[in-house]
Amino acid sequence: MEEAQVSQIDELHTQLSTNNSSPLVSKLKKLLYRRMLIGVNDGRYFLGLFHCIDKQGNIILQEAVEYRITSKSAPGPADQRCLGLILIPSACRSSCHVDCSIEEKMSLMSLS
Numbered sequence: 001m002e003e004a005q006v007s008q009i010d011e012l013h014t015q016l017s018t019n020n021s022s023p024l025v026s027k028l029k030k031l032l033y034r035r036m037l038i039g040v041n042d043g044r045y046f047l048g049l050f051h052c053i054d055k056q057g058n059i060i061l062q063e064a065v066e067y068r069i070t071s072k073s074a075p076g077p078a079d080q081r082c083l084g085l086i087l088i089p090s091a092c093r094s095s096c097h098v099d100c101s102i103e104e105k106m107s108l109m110s111l112s
Helices: 003-018 022-031 102-109
Strands: 035-040 045-053 059-068 079-088 093-098
Touching: 022 102, 035 059, 045 079
Parallel strands: none
Antiparallel strands: 035 045, 035 093, 045 059, 059 079
């Protein structure tokens, strides 16, 4: 997902917390157990399966792996470590990518 799609997830979250309409819930249910890559403000990335989102917009990933680049001067492989189940606070999220087809991404972006 691109940066615009991060705001789409945030907008879905906002609408869900104020209105429990079933179309919005079904859109989030389509994301369940999809592979998701989430970037955080300090430059790390977390790859895992989307498990849930709460009313505050915090996301829980299962089977998560953390990736971080150790040296900014020399490009090289990122360090990684397996974390398992993690919570990523909404305030820390800088990007969010979901592994799905283009058609599915387009349907998730339409909020009608």
